[in-house]
Amino acid sequence: MSAIADRNGRARSLPADRPATVSLPRPAPPDGEPPLTAEEVAELGDRLRANISAAVRTPARVLEVVLATVLAGGHLLVEDHPGVGKTQLARTLARSLDGRFSRVQATVDLLPADIIGANVWQADSGAFEFRPGPVFANVLLVDEINRATPKTQSGLLEAMQERQVTVDGDSRPIPPPFVVIATQNPSAGYDGTYPLPPAQLDRFLSVVSLGYPTPEQEMSLLRAGPEPAVTAVTDPARLLAAQRAVAAVHASDALLRYVVELLTATRDHPLAAVGASPRSGLLLLAAARAVAALDGRAFALPDDVQAMARPVLTHRIQPAGVGSADVQAEVVEDVLGRVRAR
Secondary structure, eight states: OEEEEOTTSOEEEEOOOSOOOOOOOOOOOSSSSOOOOHHHHHHHHHHHHHHHHHHSOOOHHHHHHHHHHHHTTOOEEEEOOTTSSHHHHHHHHHHHHTSOEEEEEOOTTOOHHHHHEEEEEETTTTEEEEEEOTTSSSEEEEETGGGSOHHHHHTTHHHHHHSEEEETTEEEEOOSOOEEEEEEOOSTTOTTOOOOOHHHHTTOSEEEOOOOOOHHHHHHHHHOOSOOOOOOSOOHHHHHHHHHHHHTOBOOHHHHHHHHHHHHHHHHOTTEEEOOOHHHHHHHHHHHHHHHHHTTOSBOOHHHHHHHHHHHHGGGOEESSSOOHHHHHHHHHHHHHHOOOO
């Protein structure tokens, strides 16, 4: 478990979770609002945190990863059993951001064109007209993504990585900000699911698991009335300004060296057949910068790297022999315990 201090000096921990991977963030366009200050990013994070917590009983450790992922410009995969609040978390986040929101319910007969759009023949004009799919949104919720076939899952690859789609040879950009929040049930024990391939999982900056609530939380849930209305606390332009501020957070050479040493240690670990890639380092650094900004700092610390190492790196480890998520987590925990920041 790693701990970081918030801007008020309070210790804040992000315990080990069932985490993993992502999509490489792209810089926001130069126009629009100027970058926020680190203090303004922290205040925005406070408002988002309070807004989401009022509607969804989300573990604090998970919510911190969610906020860091969005502010780093990445995509999020929420993995857990049905009924624990995955979809509600995604909806609440989308409403809080006040952008254009689209939802796709993944099924076995869902086609790539159902997500990215298609050229449709218009008899009155005698020409094809592009009909955009739900991917053209600021926040796209893909519910139960592992119920879609691999062909349909791959239809999201270009959109998540390049922020554009190509239909019949024409590339069409997706307006920023663009965040994909996908949910999935564990493959084991659920029929009709297709495990996400490594290339698809690589597009997600982080993977989190909500877990079951405590008995006290569940009692509170049973006592609660209808789901409260969620109001927006920011808008797309301000989110872009916050993302620009996060990208500008300072990372010293010593911190970069620490990230490289962590990656190298995963590659040399006896339980890992394949360790973390160079892309993993870029993603981990982006996430660490977001954690720093959420704490009101314009510089990142080793504690910020440690706080996001599990959600970003765990899934990227390919275990040697017959492995599991437990082996992946063991590799990351061991590396975090052995490699020290200088």
